[in-house]
Amino acid sequence: MTAAADKAALTARLAGLSPQQRAALAARLSRKRQGPPPLVPRTGPRDTAPLGMDQERLWILDQLYPGTVTYTLGFGLRFVGEFHRDAFDEAVATVVRRHELLRSTVEVDGAQPRLRLHPDRGADLTFADLSRGPAEEKELRRKEFVRQQVRRPFDLSRDPVLRIGVADLGGGDHQVVQTMPHSFTDQWSYVRLNRELLEAYQARLEGREPELPDLPVQFGDYAHWQRAYFETEYGERHRAFWRDYLADVPDVPLLPYDHPVETEDRLGRQHNFVLDKGTAAAFISRAKAARSTVANAMAAAYAALLYEESGERDILVGVPSVTRGQAAVQDLVGFLLTNVPLRIQLPENPTPNDFLAATQAAGAAVAAHHETPFGEIVRAAAPERTAHGYPLLRTMLVHLDLAETVSYEVPGATVYANAVPEGISSMDVTVAWWHLGDLVYGRFEYRTALFEPETVDRLARRLLQLVELFATAPDTPLESPAARARDAVAAAWREALDRDNAGADDAFVASGGTPLLSARLARLLRGAGFDAGPRDIAPGTTLAELTTQLLARGNPLRQDTPPDTAVPGLVGVSEAYLERLFADASGAPVRDVLPPTRQEDTP
Structure with a gap:
């Protein structure tokens, strides 16, 4: 068709539009020419x-x-x-x-x-x-x-x-x-x-x-402008991105829960840690060499921990993102924050370098959409809702480069920020890192109804070890004890049933299972270290269900809690110790705080 014919066809289509359709088309074209609505003081009553x-x-x-x-x-x-x-x-x-x-x-x-x-x-x-x-x-x-x-x-x-x-x-x-x-x-x-x-x-x-x-x-x-913006086609573009980005994201536990998640109890505790200065400097240097931000590198290290604990190579972790892209709101006080899901997709046998690259790729993918309100992200992704947990996200990673925001000089006094633990945890686990000069420290904030302190202590120690591994051996493939355990259960299943292959949704009886073979499978599993018995293997039990059940009781292939000597830093330190380190790093004098001793988690 020629250009003239195309023009004639378009003219005919436009001529066939009703007055209302023409007005709607003109408004849409006008919005496209004008761009997003400007952020200005709203008109009308301000009460x-x-x-x-x-x-x-x-x-x-x-x-x-x-x-x-x-x-x-x-x-x-x-x-x-x-x-x-x-x-x-x-x-x-x-x-x-x-x-x-x-x-x-x-x-x-x-x-x-x-x-x-x-x-x-x-x-x-x-x-x-x-x-x-x-x-x-x-x-x-x-x-x-x-x-x-x-x-x-x-x-x-x-x-x-x-x-x-x-x-x-x-x-x-x-x-x-x-x-x-x-x-x-x-x-x-x-x-x-x-x-x-x-x-x-x-x-x-x-x-x-x-x-x-x-x-x-x-x-x-700002609230008036934000709502107007997300009612336009610009809002639909953001929702369309998140709908595609989060399509088919696995809904699997990434954390080693000690207790059932079906609880609305949000009481929380904090477990503090401090990274030793040499490892912190090497980690930051490694991040810069990989052209990564420190925040991205810390998210990668946390993703590595989640990979080890779950065996999953498609990991979803939340990061906070400020919604201050408009210059007019830079100095406002208010909730100007959203939670951004980072989908970190990994190759087989990933190395620290792979985690860094995958986390950078995830950050780049969401960069143009990082101010989307979390409610709009949930609306787009439409995950299954539950009263027991936060929608879509179970865990968050927070990084703050404190720079000059923590210590102030006023006439006659030095003022510095210090922690005031609220005693709650809205997320199942939030890992927070703070970076002040050569001081890098942080905490695990966790729901006490879901995790025992010993589990969180093990996670914190392993995270510091992973940070050291990222800094010193970035090409070393990481193994997942959870993935190895799943492989061990599957191997016992195949051996007991004399099968060459087994799928996650294969049921025991449908695969040829009998009461005698269930006893054999239980013996094989116990021999591999699992807490298993014939009663765990019902006729309709699938391989996936059996694996989930056994791992909920413990993973015999999981490493023991690393001792102090194997951890590049301190874990379980008191708030008073952190306050002294924090104040010293910010140049503030501290009076009468507790000496640097270990103590139980901050309630």
Whole structure:
């Protein structure tokens, strides 16, 4: 067909459109020419606004667990030196006045939650004098104060969403504990909030106006823009990507659960570790040589651990991604975060280099879609929902390069960030790494209803060993004890049934099994180290079901917990020890913290 004929055919088709169809086509073409809608202050009343899409997801989860702190996020500051209460009070008020979100609650309009602005609302700011009492009990008093602060639930329909408690510990030592609903903040927002808070505090003491960044928009403007954006064809493009990217992703456990996952218990503990400086430097150097970011390399090392534990070569792990691509929101406080599933697909017998390459490929694949709200990702992937676990993701990897965000000098004092454990774990396991200069440390945060402390300790030790392997022997193939165990069960199955091949869905009786052969199979399995008996092998039991059942009782091919001497770092260290390392690395003086001793996980 010629160009003239093509044009004539198109003209005829357009002539046949109804007025409504022509208007819809013109609007669509106009949107394509204009690009995404711009982020500008919304028009109309400003006393209400929609929730952000990720914010609404967390708000809904919070409503499922009323009266709990499952979705509360805390942040700590330690003032070493002088503390001026009036200046601090005024600085808090300055920050709250700047951010409409900090003066908002959530109300339900029909079935739709919305933000309600309270113009004159302030923070919930309290002070406690804990300076009295035996000096040797000071740390206990501080920890109890932190525990009380972070375990107070929020009523998002009426409570101030910024709660700050300040404890005078005596001797020029003050602990500040900030808590907010997670739907109103994230770790990156806490960094911004505290930069503003300490600048306003310092300015008040120096008798000047604080130098704070302009805020072109407020969080409600961003939420309005975000929803409009994802209602356009741009939103559909993101959903289409995630629908294809996550198609046929295996729904298999990657972690060695000690207990059934059918529980809504979200209580959590933290198991801390510190990587020795030599291994940390070698690992970072190796990442750079492979043209990888440190965050990517740490995700690769964690993927290697999940591979060893599960034997799976198609691994899904979540990583947080800030949603601050629009310049106008760079300095906003709010929940501007999404969870991005990284699908790490590996070759057979993968080496650390293979894990690095696969993780880089996974990151590159999602790069153009990393600000998609997690709810939209779930909507696109449509995984099977359960009340017992987080949708789609069971485990997360978090990396923070702290750089200059952890220590501040104000008149008369040094201020540094410190941990305030919330005692919960929304994910089954979250591995967090922090990188500050030559200090690399982290923690396993885990649900206590699913894992025993000994299991988490073994995982943490093996992770540090894998980091060392990545740095020193990147071409060494990794073996998976889980995969070897599955092979051993399959080999016993084939031998007992005298078969050359066996599929995962093959049933015992359909494969020629008899009661006598079930006893033979059980003996073979016990000989390979498995806890097995004839009662485990019913007529309809498949090879996959038997393997899952046996591995749930333990893997006889799994290595024992590595001893201290085989681990390149320290595992199970106390929060007090970490705080001292952290403060020293950031240049902050620390008074009266505990000596570097091992202790049980932080509750």
